[in-house]
Amino acid sequence: MSGVLVVLEFRTQDGLAVWNRISWEALAAGQELAAExxxxxxxxxxxxxxxGPAAEVAQKKLARVYGVAHELLAAYTADGYVASxxxxxxxxxxxxxxxxxxxxxxxxxxxxxxxxxxxxxxxxVGIRMDGGQPVFVRQLLQGKLSGDxxxxxxxxxxxxxxxxxxRPETVEAGACEVETFEPKLEAAMIRxxxxxxxxxxxxxxDLTAAPxxxxxxxxxxxxxxxxxVEELAxxxxxxxxxxRPICDNxxxxxxxxxGSSGQSVSPKVYIAVGISGAIQHLVGMKGSxxxxxxxxxxxxxxxxVADYGIVGDLxxxxxALTAAVRKAKGx
Amino acid sequence: xxxxVAVKQVPVRDSLIHIDSSGRWLDxxxxxxxxxxxxAYALEAALLLKEKHGGEVVVLCAGPxxxxxxxxxxxxxxxxxxxxxxxxxxxxxxxxxxxxxxAAAIADEKADLILTGLQSEDLGLxxxxxxxxxxxxxxxxxxxxxxELEESGGRIRVKRELEEGWFQTVEMPLPALLTIQSGxxxxxxxxxxxxxxxxxxxxxxxxAGAMPEATVSLERVYPPQKKxxxxxxxxxxxxxxxxxxxxxxxxxxxx
Ligand SMILES: Cc1cc2nc3c(=O)[nH]c(=O)nc-3n(C[C@H](O)[C@H](O)[C@H](O)COP(=O)(O)OP(=O)(O)OC[C@H]3O[C@@H](n4cnc5c(N)ncnc54)[C@H](O)[C@@H]3O)c2cc1C
Ligand SMILES: Nc1ncnc2c1ncn2[C@@H]1O[C@H](COP(=O)(O)O)[C@@H](O)[C@H]1O
Numbered sequence: 001m002s003g004v005l006v007v008l009e010f011r012t013q014d015g016l017a018v019w020n021r022i023s024w025e026a027l028a029a030g031q032e033l034a035a036e037x038x039x040x041x042x043x044x045x046x047x048x049x050x051x052g053p054a055a056e057v058a059q060k061k062l063a064r065v066y067g068v069a070h071e072l073l074a075a076y077t078a079d080g081y082v083a084s085x086x087x088x089x090x091x092x093x094x095x096x097x098x099x100x101x102x103x104x105x106x107x108x109x110x111x112x113x114x115x116x117x118x119x120x121x122x123x124x125v126g127i128r129m130d131g132g133q134p135v136f137v138r139q140l141l142q143g144k145l146s147g148d149x150x151x152x153x154x155x156x157x158x159x160x161x162x163x164x165x166x167r168p169e170t171v172e173a174g175a176c177e178v179e180t181f182e183p184k185l186e187a188a189m190i191r192x193x194x195x196x197x198x199x200x201x202x203x204x205x206d207l208t209a210a211p212x213x214x215x216x217x218x219x220x221x222x223x224x225x226x227x228x229v230e231e232l233a234x235x236x237x238x239x240x241x242x243x244r245p246i247c248d249n250x251x252x253x254x255x256x257x258x259g260s261s262g263q264s265v266s267p268k269v270y271i272a273v274g275i276s277g278a279i280q281h282l283v284g285m286k287g288s289x290x291x292x293x294x295x296x297x298x299x300x301x302x303x304x305v306a307d308y309g310i311v312g313d314l315x316x317x318x319x320a321l322t323a324a325v326r327k328a329k330g331x
Numbered sequence: 332x333x334x335x336v337a338v339k340q341v342p343v344r345d346s347l348i349h350i351d352s353s354g355r356w357l358d359x360x361x362x363x364x365x366x367x368x369x370x371a372y373a374l375e376a377a378l379l380l381k382e383k384h385g386g387e388v389v390v391l392c393a394g395p396x397x398x399x400x401x402x403x404x405x406x407x408x409x410x411x412x413x414x415x416x417x418x419x420x421x422x423x424x425x426x427x428x429x430x431x432x433x434a435a436a437i438a439d440e441k442a443d444l445i446l447t448g449l450q451s452e453d454l455g456l457x458x459x460x461x462x463x464x465x466x467x468x469x470x471x472x473x474x475x476x477x478x479e480l481e482e483s484g485g486r487i488r489v490k491r492e493l494e495e496g497w498f499q500t501v502e503m504p505l506p507a508l509l510t511i512q513s514g515x516x517x518x519x520x521x522x523x524x525x526x527x528x529x530x531x532x533x534x535x536x537x538x539a540g541a542m543p544e545a546t547v548s549l550e551r552v553y554p555p556q557k558k559x560x561x562x563x564x565x566x567x568x569x570x571x572x573x574x575x576x577x578x579x580x581x582x583x584x585x586x
Contacts, residue, residue, distance in 0.1 A: 107473045110465075117546065147551065148552075153546025195499055198499070263496070306561045307560075308563075312568055321572040327576070
């Protein structure tokens with residue numbers, strides 16, 4: 001057994017390969033790990049026609065890229081991916097398998113690891129060496145704690161990396177060989193029938209270009225309290241946005257949701273009111289130039305990404321802030 | 332249709348947490364516990380399916396004695412019976428171990444559908460359900476928003492969430508396992524009648540057998556390291572608000 005195998009993710013849209021960009025972060029994590037343990041860095045992409053994407057990955061400094069090719073991989077299915085990657089890993093025998101923590105990886109990777117009697121170390125935010133052994137850091141309690149994990153099984157060790165945790169620009173350029181791997185798949189092995197991707201409603205609110213956003217979370221407690229932040233947004237001339245539970249409850253429309261399943265925003269200033277700062281929310285707003293957090297819990301993870309913070313009760317702070325903004329603007 | 336819902340008991344949201352003396356987990360002595368949020372939605376989805384198609388809803392939970400409370404609440408909401416896998420130190424196990432425990436406890440149930448939450452709020456692994464499906468040898472789908480049983484009864488059609496507001500419909504044969512997203516429906520409350528009835532419902536206790544060594548272990552927990560310098564603005568709400576308005580006007584210059 002040797003090597004760190006990184007599985008990258010792309011999908012084909014209108015004949016073009018669209019990368020899931022966390023793939024390059026996973027490759028950065030794999031590169032770091034391979035360097036630390038002195039093993040070759042390998043990569044794999046799977047699909048009906050993975051040649052193009054594989055050639056693209058081969059422009060990085062790797063030992064080898066595998067294009068896992070089969071017509072039954074045209075559309076993603078957990079059964080198809082688990083069976084193909086199981087065969088690839090069985091043939092290549094890497095010590096580590098690193099994947100981006102995408103929704104697709106969440107769907108198949110736990111099952112793939114279990115097939116080897118292993119447990120996926122999911123959503124890793126950092127890798128540290130300790131006595132020659134990698135320590136994998138994950139978040140616990142929605143970001144309130146960090147945890148150090150060790151791999152103790154016979155291997156391979158399966159790891160997925162959190163969005164934004166590793167730096168894709170650190171991946172070095174190079175040139176390597178592409179090898180096509182044809183897994184043995186039969187239609188009967190694939191039990192689910194996937195449909196086309198669709199969107200429920202076209203976006204009528206575009207938060208992506210908003211320079212100023214006031215975003216509200218579950219700290220607001222009730223729908224009746226929403227006007228409190230609406231007024232602040234109005235005073236500032238800001239767009240109103242929200243965390244997912246607010247939209248799930250129907251207190252604000254879905255199209256105002258920021259996060260991994262909502263919009264990604266990058267305003268000049270993002271004011272998070274009563275938002276805890278779960279990773280799925282952070283990935284949608286960490287492109288913001290300045291982040292201001294108002295939260296009653298000084299340990300809320302949102303303060304880890306905030307430039308300015310007020311620890312306090314939003315029901316006292318927000319009306320006071322609205323008044324102060326109006327005053328400053330001479331309103 | 333027999334539906335099994337795996338529910339986990341987790342520390343109450345927004346609890347003040349303290350690390351225990353071993354440094355490996357939380358001091359649970361001071362904590363209160365509740366049902367893991369996505370699991371409450373999984374239970375709701377199961378109860379809705381039962382109301383529509385008939386059948387039975389069985390709650391499955393691995394945990395210490397305190398987990399009985401969470402199971403009773405599920406029974407009060409309308410689940411028919413519960414299976415309690417008695418296990419003290421789940422944090423010491425890896426997902427493969429926990430999933431095998433849960434799968435073993437329901438191996439004889441011949442359920443049509445197994446629902447879990449998409450992830451737990453304490454460990455946040457997001458994989459126990461998927462690994463259970465592997466152990467049981469049945470198909471699965473994750474991050475599910477809607478479930479529809481096909482006319483024939485032998486297949487389901489589900490709506491799966493993808494990134495950035497996209498969705499996908501997936502069809503699969505039963506038995507299957509689905510992991511349920513939070514917020515997909517309105518949660519019901521237990522009625523007084525339900526609470527009364529729950530006391531008479533069966534809770535089958537299963538002892539957790541010996542488990543093989545974990546392949547992955549949680550060694551240490553600690554507060555996260557800050558990545559950014561945060562300027563904390565103190566004072567009364569009015570003072571803090573005035574100081575923040577100054578920041579908005581003179582530092583980040585948006586007013
Ligand atoms: C697959 C998946 C996709 C997801 N997609 C998204 C997404 O796109 N967007 C998203 O936002 N989430 C998403 N989530 C959910 C995410 O994990 C969190 O559950 C969610 O972001 C939490 O929202 P919140 O911060 O508003 O609520 P909570 O986590 O409940 O936080 C509420 C905060 O309010 C504070 N508070 C309470 N009362 C007050 C008060 N009086 N004054 C001041 N502060 C107060 C509390 O201290 C707490 O920090 C997703 C989850 C999964 C698993
Ligand atoms: N101890 C447990 N008992 C019952 N169900 C569990 C347990 N642990 C995890 N689950 C289920 O698996 C889901 C995912 O948990 P996790 O893999 O820890 O994120 C949860 O939402 C539960 O439905």
